[in-house]
Amino acid sequence: MPDQLLFGMEVFLNGLMAGVLYALVALGFVLIYKASGVFNYAQGVMALFAALTLVGIMEGQVPFAHLINATLGTEIHHFGWHLPGIVAILLTMGVMVLLAWAVNHFVMRHLVNQEPIILFMATIGLAYFMEGFGDLMWGSDIKKLDVGLPQGMSTVIDEVTYGWFGYGFFIDNLDIVATVIAALLVVALTIFSQYSKQGRALRAVADDHQAALSVGISLKFIWVLVWSIAGFVALVAGIMWGTKSGVQFSLSLIALKALPVLMLGGFTSIPGAIVGGLIIGVGEKLFEFIVGPMVGGATENWFAYVLALLFLVFRPQGLFGEKIIERV
Amino acid sequence: MNQISDEGYITADGRKIGAVMMEMKNITLRFGGVKAITDISFDIRQGEIRAIIGPNGAGKSSMLNVISGFYIPQEGEVWFHGKKRAPMRPFQVAQQGIARTFQNIALFEGMSVLDNVMTGRLTHMKSGMLSQAIWKGKAEREEVANREVVEKVIDFLEIQAIRKTPVARLPYGLKKRVELARALAAEPKLLLLDEPMAGMNVEEKEDMSRFILDVNDEFGTTIALIEHDMGVVMDLSDRVVVMDYGKKIGDGTPDEVRNNQNVIDAYLGVAHD
Numbered sequence: 001m002p003d004q005l006l007f008g009m010e011v012f013l014n015g016l017m018a019g020v021l022y023a024l025v026a027l028g029f030v031l032i033y034k035a036s037g038v039f040n041y042a043q044g045v046m047a048l049f050a051a052l053t054l055v056g057i058m059e060g061q062v063p064f065a066h067l068i069n070a071t072l073g074t075e076i077h078h079f080g081w082h083l084p085g086i087v088a089i090l091l092t093m094g095v096m097v098l099l100a101w102a103v104n105h106f107v108m109r110h111l112v113n114q115e116p117i118i119l120f121m122a123t124i125g126l127a128y129f130m131e132g133f134g135d136l137m138w139g140s141d142i143k144k145l146d147v148g149l150p151q152g153m154s155t156v157i158d159e160v161t162y163g164w165f166g167y168g169f170f171i172d173n174l175d176i177v178a179t180v181i182a183a184l185l186v187v188a189l190t191i192f193s194q195y196s197k198q199g200r201a202l203r204a205v206a207d208d209h210q211a212a213l214s215v216g217i218s219l220k221f222i223w224v225l226v227w228s229i230a231g232f233v234a235l236v237a238g239i240m241w242g243t244k245s246g247v248q249f250s251l252s253l254i255a256l257k258a259l260p261v262l263m264l265g266g267f268t269s270i271p272g273a274i275v276g277g278l279i280i281g282v283g284e285k286l287f288e289f290i291v292g293p294m295v296g297g298a299t300e301n302w303f304a305y306v307l308a309l310l311f312l313v314f315r316p317q318g319l320f321g322e323k324i325i326e327r328v
Numbered sequence: 329m330n331q332i333s334d335e336g337y338i339t340a341d342g343r344k345i346g347a348v349m350m351e352m353k354n355i356t357l358r359f360g361g362v363k364a365i366t367d368i369s370f371d372i373r374q375g376e377i378r379a380i381i382g383p384n385g386a387g388k389s390s391m392l393n394v395i396s397g398f399y400i401p402q403e404g405e406v407w408f409h410g411k412k413r414a415p416m417r418p419f420q421v422a423q424q425g426i427a428r429t430f431q432n433i434a435l436f437e438g439m440s441v442l443d444n445v446m447t448g449r450l451t452h453m454k455s456g457m458l459s460q461a462i463w464k465g466k467a468e469r470e471e472v473a474n475r476e477v478v479e480k481v482i483d484f485l486e487i488q489a490i491r492k493t494p495v496a497r498l499p500y501g502l503k504k505r506v507e508l509a510r511a512l513a514a515e516p517k518l519l520l521l522d523e524p525m526a527g528m529n530v531e532e533k534e535d536m537s538r539f540i541l542d543v544n545d546e547f548g549t550t551i552a553l554i555e556h557d558m559g560v561v562m563d564l565s566d567r568v569v570v571m572d573y574g575k576k577i578g579d580g581t582p583d584e585v586r587n588n589q590n591v592i593d594a595y596l597g598v599a600h601d
Contacts, residue, residue: 196467197453204436204447211434214396215510216422216451 003167010169011289012282017175019281020182021244024237025254026261026273027185028230033267035206035226038108038119042127044255046099046231049130051238051247052138053095055145058088063137085147089235096231097224104223112219131252140249145242149177178240185236186274189229198225260308266321275319280304336373339566340581346374348410349550350395350518355404357390364390365401366574372518377544378552379561382571383594388554389431391571392522395552396428397421409517423451427516429507431523431554437496441487441506442478444495448513449474481512484546485539501532505539512543519543521553525560533557537564558595562586570594 028043040046056063060079069075083091107122150173157176158168193199204212205222212219241251257280265276284303292299311318336345350372357365365387372378380388393399395406397418406413408424422428427448436444453470482491485505490498495506504524511519524540525533537560543549555561561568562582570578570585572594578585585591 197450200443200447201450203439203443204450207436207438208434210398210430211436212447213398213418214422214428214430214434215447215514216419217447218417218419 006165006167008286008289010171011285013169013171014175015282015285016278017171017179017281018285019278020175020179021237021240021277022254022257022261022280023274023277024178024182024185024233024240025258026265026277027182027189027270028233028237029258029262030265030267030270030273031189031233032226032230034270035202036108036223037116037206038123039116039267040230041120041123041255042130043230043234044258045127045130045134045252046096046234047238047241047254048247048249048251049099049134049238050092050096050231050235051145051242051251052134052143054088054092054147054235054239055143055242055247056138057091057095058083058085058145058147059143061138066139067136089147089239092235093232096235097228100224100227100231103227104220108223109220127252127255131249135249142246142248143242145239145247147239147243149174149239149243151243172244174240174243181236181240182274185233186270189270198222202226257304260304262318263308263311264318266318269318269320272318272320280307283307336375339376343375343545343566345376345566348372349374349408350552351407352391352395353405353407355391355394355401355406357387357394357399357401363574365394365571367404368569368571368574368576369404370569370576370579372550372552373567375544375548375550376566377540377564378550379565379568380552380554380571381556381558381561381568385573386571387574388571389522390574392428392520392552392554395421395518396426396520422514425451425514425517426520427511427514427518428520429504429511429522429524431526433500433503433507435495435503435507435510438494440492440494441498441509442482442491444506445478445481445509445513446474448481448510449478451514452477477515478513481509484542485509485512501528501535504528504532504536508536508539508543512547512549515547516549519549519551521551523554523556525555525557533560540564 025044025047028046029040032038032040032043055061060081060083062068062076062079065077069077103126107126108119111119111122152173154171154173154176157171162168193203201212201217202222202225204215204217205219209219212222237254238247238251241254245251261273261276261280263276264279265272265274284300287303288297288299334347336347338344348371351369352371353369355365355368356363368387368391380391382388390399394401397416397420400415408426436447439447452474482488485508487502487505487509490502490506495503498506508521508524511521521540525536528536540551540553541564544551553561553565555564562585565582567580568578568582568585569576570588570591572590577590577594578588580588
């Protein structure tokens with residue numbers, strides 16, 4: 001097989017893996033949008049916040065250390081413990097549930113029945129607040145996150161593909177883990193929403209608030225539940241991105257990449273978020289590989305947005321979204 | 329009708345009506361400066377079909393919304409099963425065993441008929457999220473038991489043929505019937521119907537009347553309904569409350585109400601001089 005084609009295949013596979021990470025962030029958006037009609041701009045920041053909290057708890061960092069030290073004149077930074085990854089993840093999940101409750105109690109509860117644009121604006125505010133709050137709580141330096149996930153080149157794939165083609169593919173172990181986890185997450189979410197009591201209630205709330213109330217569903221409970229699940233998805237995304245490129249504030253910008261993913265997949269479809277993520281991931285890498293050299297590279301920065309723009313023009317509901325029909 | 333005692337009464341067609349189940353005491357409901365309901369009291373007895381009628385804007389729907397917790401009255405008390413009810417949210421009212429339908433139909437349009445009716449069982453599902461994940465068997469048994477009730481309701485309302493159809497595709501009359509099915513699936517103590525026959529043709533109205541009577545007969549469900557169509561109401565109900573401009577102007581058997589001068593005036597209009 002010609003080298004160029006093999007290299008292209010490797011790029012394709014790497015694109016798929018990158019797409020999984022986009023899909024993870026997009027998934028969080030879809031969940032909240034489906035259940036409450038809120039486009040949660042803060043989803044990306046939630047992933048950042050989750051990752052920051054995870055690192056903080058694992059390393060025994062004192063929250064608000066700068067603030068405490070500045071006001072009390074002390075010099076405390078660490079509790080002096082190192083927690084195992086799994087314990088820290090569980091504790092962080094607790095924090096995300098608390099956050100979900102707080103978001104509903106202090107923000108969303110007061111905006112029931114408001115226009116979608118107002119809810120959207122509220123989540124923009126929330127995003128900036130959480131970014132600042134995360135900074136204040138854990139500091140703004142880039143942190144290393146290692147919860148014990150395998151990293152580095154997968155030697156198995158390298159050897160197998162070398163045996164097949166005489167050319168070893170470079171695939172990161174972490175990407176493989178991310179793919180498996182994303183798949184499990186989608187399966188779990190689908191089973192939950194289709195077969196559990198709360199899942200059925202969640203779909204009911206997404207469909208009609210009044211009817212949901214009349215069959216005995218507490219909207220407040222469902223909203224906290226949805227934001228908690230979105231928090232959980234954000235945590236998973238935060239762990240993956242954080243392990244890959246360190247926990248840093250540019251992580252919240254990844255949320256912007258989720259937008260084209262959503263425009264492709266449709267805002268209301270869980271499979272859409274996954275497929276959209278994969279298409280963007282692969283498209284962006286292949287485009288850079290094929291067209292990049294002709295235009296001087298750096299196509300990855302804009303490819304996703306141009307693709308999204310085309311979709312907005314020709315298929316506004318996305319690949320899997322509900323068709324928008326206006327009855328008159 | 330015989331005299332109403334504390335224990336109840338016997339209807340004209342020989343059905344036995346029980347003690348008071350729900351009592352509204354001096355309910356007043358205001359929206360800003362507008363009084364939707366002014367000082368209204370009435371009761372609903374075990375096993376009876378109770379109608380609330382009145383011209384447009386009389387406050388009938390508001391009254392139903394007070395019973396189902398969608399509105400909280402500024403004055404007055406709601407008593408249910410001999411206990412004063414604290415102001416509560418609609419979902420809590422539903423959990424107490426009061427199911428309802430809506431004038432403008434509130435179904436889950438994206439779900440199938442079966443799924444819609446299944447949501448009516450939510451208040452009966454005990455297993456929490458964790459136990460559902462861990463004790464798969466228990467959750468499954470519960471699901472099966474709930475499905476049995478749902479299938480019974482679906483058979484009863486003769487909607488077997490459309491059980492897998494997405495609700496959005498159904499015609500209006502069938503949607504109304506699915507909504508009734510969802511309310512019935514909750515096995516409610518009290519069933520509230522907000523204009524169950526609005527917008528229906530004669531045939532559909534007859535079907536719906538039959539279902540309402542059958543529900544009451546078969547399951548002994550207490551029913552409170554709002555209706556516009558005087559003829560239908562008089563045939564269906566055991567006792568009727570008549571409202572006009574937010575006030576109660578009549579209360580009694582269909583015959584009593586029909587001969588009540590205030591009611592005749594409200595419906596036919598009266599010359600003011």
